[in-house]
Amino acid sequence: MARTLKPSRHSNRAATDRDALNDLLDEVLIGYIGISLDEGPLVLPVSFARDGDRILFHGSVGSHRMRALAAGAHACFTVTSVDGLTVGRTSFGTGMQYRSGVLFGACTQIEGADKAAALELYTDRYLPGRSAEVRASTKKELLATMVLALPITEWSMKVDVDLPGPDSENPDSDAWAGVIPLFQGVGDPVPNPELRAETPLPESVRGFMQ
Amino acid sequence: MARTLKPSRHSNRAATDRDALNDLLDEVLIGYIGISLDEGPLVLPVSFARDGDRILFHGSVGSHRMRALAAGAHACFTVTSVDGLTVGRTSFGTGMQYRSGVLFGACTQIEGADKAAALELYTDRYLPGRSAEVRASTKKELLATMVLALPITEWSMKVDVDLPGPDSENPDSDAWAGVIPLFQGVGDPVPNPELRAETPLPESVRGFMQ
Incomplete structure (x- = not known):
């Protein structure tokens, strides 16, 4: 089995309004966060969850990037879905179908009771309901993790x-032109080798696969 | 038909040497380039081709970003392949399998005869042999395009x-744990609606599909 992730609920893929941005943020698996450090720009991939009007992501409390972001550094957060390879009749007419969103701003650190809730929302974004299937994060785990919005x-x-x-240059050209669709492929879950054969697949994993 | 792109030729996916970086750069479809502008960091997606020891990409000569890069701005270029969703027995142990490369440096502008050659290499990176199937770029097309390395x-x-x-916290937990494989999905080519039904699919498109 190899399948696509759920496509955007909206059929009008050319939209660039806030609903379209939300769909894109809810659909792509990772984003790229950029900051300007003294030594130059730094761009790193990051998994994230949209929580209404904010993006939540986390990292190690020891991370240089996380600490710069927590200190209020200007950030740029970019997500892209490449939806197709556009095959033109010329090199100039060849490119990609895509949707891309770029966010600008400064992050705030999430602490206290909100922190555990933010991490649960993050986990459930990828694996629906997962946070209720596993134990709560320990104090030690929470202390090792910085959550930013x-x-x-x-x-x-x-x-x-x-x-x-x-x-x-040749409007009558009857050369082939079209689009090769591209999508996020998802394979069958692979259990850890040490699992007992009868260990059931969690509902959350089934949820991700649908 | 829904299929994966060719996987990396190297089976040792944990490698982080230059060969592994090359494989990653040759495998992912887009990268993210970041620069530090006066108003803050800017991160944008970009299609690209690796040409030996350099990355080639192009954009409009009118682009703010391209002009800043051509002027020698420090750049950070980041690529990532998300290869799996890691389903842990805890939220803390849940994450992703990935390979990510981060390049730092300043770009140089490619001009003259090298410019057309660089654009052909870029086109052929996505669609093998495509540049030989289509006409050469016109002077006007080349003038509208900036190529950076x-x-x-x-x-x-x-x-x-x-x-x-x-x-x-519970080493004897027999809860399910494993990985959901993720990959770049590729669908069947969709011809433009105005094409004659018998228009053959180019070899280059067949090459991409393999």
Whole structure:
């Protein structure tokens, strides 16, 4: 079995409004966060969850990047879904169909009771209901983890869903043109080798697969 | 038909040497380039091709980002392949299997005869042999396009291929743990609606599908 993740609930993929941004943020698995350090820009991949009007993500309390972000560094958070390879009749007309969102702002650190709740929301974003299937995080685990929130206030979205156009130099060209669809593939869950054969697959994993 | 892109030629996915970086750069479809602008960091997705010891990418000559990069701005170029969702026995032990590469440096602009060659290499990276199937780029197309090269000199690579470990609080837990494999899915090519039914699929598109 190899299947696609659920496509966006909205059929109008050219939209660039807040609903379309939300769909994109809820659909892509990772984003890229950039900060300007003294030594230059740094861009790192990060898993995340959207919680209404903010993005939640976490990292080690010892991380240079996390500490800079917690201290209020300007951040840029970018997500992209590459939805197709556009095969044009020319090299110039060849490219990609994609949806991309770019958020700007400063993060705030989530602490106290909100921290455990934020981590549960993060876990459940990937594996629906997972946080109720496993034990609560220990104090030690929580202390080792920093949770940051980036507000979704300043953002832009760019979408390209165009089909390849005619060749400007040869409008009558009947060469092949089209799109190769691309999607997030998901394979069958692979259990750890030490598991007993009859160990049931959790509901949360079934939820991710649907 | 829904299929995965060719996996890395190397079976040792935990490697972080230059060969492993090359494999990753040749495998992922897009990267993320970050620069530090006066107004803050900016991270944008970009398609690219590896040409030996450099990364080639292009954009509009009118692009703010491209002009800043051409002027020698420090850049960070990051690529990631998310290879699996790691389902741990705890929230803390849940995460992702991934390979990520981060390059640092300043770009140089490619001009003259090298520019057309770089664009052909870029096109052929996605669609093998495509540049020989289509006409050469016109002078006007070349003038509208800026091509930049980032050297692969300063870089780091991080890989997580670990299976989820035991629950530190309950080492005898026999709860399910494992990995959900993730991969780049590729669908059947969709021809433009105006094409004649008998228009053959180009060899380059067949090459991408293999």
